[in-house]
Amino acid sequence: MEQYGSRPPNDGPRRGTPPSAPLPAQGRRPAGGEHGPGGVRRGPGGVRRPAPGGGPAARPVREARPGAAGGPLPNPRLTGLGTGLFCLAAMFLLGWLDQLLFGASPTVYGVLFLPVCALTALWARDGDVLTAPVVVPIAFAVGLLPVAEGGGGLLGRLMGLVTGLATQAGWLYAGTLAAGVIVLVRRVRWVRRRRRRS
Numbered sequence: 001m002e003q004y005g006s007r008p009p010n011d012g013p014r015r016g017t018p019p020s021a022p023l024p025a026q027g028r029r030p031a032g033g034e035h036g037p038g039g040v041r042r043g044p045g046g047v048r049r050p051a052p053g054g055g056p057a058a059r060p061v062r063e064a065r066p067g068a069a070g071g072p073l074p075n076p077r078l079t080g081l082g083t084g085l086f087c088l089a090a091m092f093l094l095g096w097l098d099q100l101l102f103g104a105s106p107t108v109y110g111v112l113f114l115p116v117c118a119l120t121a122l123w124a125r126d127g128d129v130l131t132a133p134v135v136v137p138i139a140f141a142v143g144l145l146p147v148a149e150g151g152g153g154l155l156g157r158l159m160g161l162v163t164g165l166a167t168q169a170g171w172l173y174a175g176t177l178a179a180g181v182i183v184l185v186r187r188v189r190w191v192r193r194r195r196r197r198s
Helices: 080-102 106-123 129-143 153-167 169-197
Strands: 040-042 048-050
Touching: 080 106, 080 129, 106 129, 106 169, 129 169, 153 169
Parallel strands: none
Antiparallel strands: 040 048
């Protein structure tokens, strides 16, 4: 009876066949971690992305400031000279417009004087805010020149200006008082802020 000799199993590669590449072990990450060499993360499709901790630092994104469209109203800060020029120019222009459009109506001129006083007191700088109540009456008199009714010549114009100041004193006092109240409130808040900082 023929007996077969016991031969150990040969699990190695046969002769003439190239050695197979070793299979990657599960859970093993490539060299350089999940971000790859140089701290660069590879996304889908082989796109290289900078890693959160490696590579050059990302530039900070500046927040978009509200522009003219849909943004807040402008809030300029005028110096003492700028406050005076703004108020004088605004009232003189409004006086001419009142003469051209409304036939030099003192009531229209007085109504337009009030918002100019408020803007003058609001747009002045904190350090120059006290100039607003001083400039407002002067601007009222300058803007009243085109509106005032008088005779021909310089003397007649001056007499009409004095008459207009006397008859429209209520608007002058109301505008100056409004500017004074706004300036007083802003001054008190400014002094309190300086005390808190110190």
